[in-house]
Amino acid sequence: MDFGDSDTLRAGPRDTDLLLPHGARGVKVVIVGGFGVGKTTMVGAVSEIPPLTTEERMTQAGVGIDHNPGASGKSTTTVAMDFGRISINQELILYLFGTPGQERFWFLWNGIFEGALGAVVLVDTRRIEVCFEVITRLEDRRVPFVVAVNTFPEAPQYPLDELRTALALSDSVPLVTCDARDRASCRDALLSLMVYLCTLAVQETV
Numbered sequence: 001m002d003f004g005d006s007d008t009l010r011a012g013p014r015d016t017d018l019l020l021p022h023g024a025r026g027v028k029v030v031i032v033g034g035f036g037v038g039k040t041t042m043v044g045a046v047s048e049i050p051p052l053t054t055e056e057r058m059t060q061a062g063v064g065i066d067h068n069p070g071a072s073g074k075s076t077t078t079v080a081m082d083f084g085r086i087s088i089n090q091e092l093i094l095y096l097f098g099t100p101g102q103e104r105f106w107f108l109w110n111g112i113f114e115g116a117l118g119a120v121v122l123v124d125t126r127r128i129e130v131c132f133e134v135i136t137r138l139e140d141r142r143v144p145f146v147v148a149v150n151t152f153p154e155a156p157q158y159p160l161d162e163l164r165t166a167l168a169l170s171d172s173v174p175l176v177t178c179d180a181r182d183r184a185s186c187r188d189a190l191l192s193l194m195v196y197l198c199t200l201a202v203q204e205t206v
């Protein structure tokens with residue numbers, strides 16, 4: 001069977017015609033964080049297309065391996081990734097990839113982060129410690145990131161400067177609060193990442 005020129009298949013018109021309007025630039029952004037911090041919720045809230053999700057029900061088989069749904073009342077978890085899209089303006093479109101939170105699926109991050117320009121690290125202040133591992137991985141991969149505290153009503157609230165110290169974040173890394181269920185709030189968190197990426201790009205050129 002003839003599949004044609006492989007270069008055409010790789011770099012043919014599909015990327016531009018089906019995903020990107022003419023003249024627009026697509027940027028890959030990853031929403032990352034520990035189990036149940038609201039990654040799938042954020043991608044779904046902000047996406048202008050019906051999000052792709054890979055939710056599976058958590059069962060007894062995962063007891064002792066996976067995080068317990070516990071108080072969050074979650075019955076499903078992401079087993080591969082989330083995908084959504086948001087147009088910032090006519091020239092800039094963000095492709096949003098949510099990572100799985102259960103550690104046994106973290107190996108998938110290798111593919112999810114490939115080609116990503118930056119990341120939003122979502123934090124639940126009830127389980128801040130998960131972020132250390134997440135942030136270390138991003139620093140190792142040299143992926144620029146902002147940190148967004150998802151303000152669950154039942155979670156303790158700390159001043160942002162205390163959180164910055166607790167997370168050992170440098171002053172230059174943006175730290176914001178958001179509500180992962182709220183579109184405008186998620187958009188603002190993504191915009192803080194875009195502004196940060198622009199700042200880094202300018203710094204690299206001087």
Ligand SMILES: Nc1nc2c(ncn2[C@@H]2O[C@H](COP(=O)(O)OP(=O)(O)OP(=O)(O)O)[C@@H](O)[C@H]2O)c(=O)[nH]1
Pocket residue numbers: 033034035036037038039040041042072073074076077078099100101102150151152153178179180181
């Ligand atoms: N109250 C409140 N609930 C939230 C918020 N964000 C998410 N939730 C709820 O918290 C739960 C966790 O959300 P998910 O979006 O599945 O979390 P996740 O990080 O994708 O989880 P995994 O993929 O399993 O790691 C869901 O039941 C959401 O409805 C929030 O900002 N406030």
Ligand SMILES: [Mg+2]
Pocket residue numbers: 039040041077078082098099100101
């Ligand atoms: Mg999820």
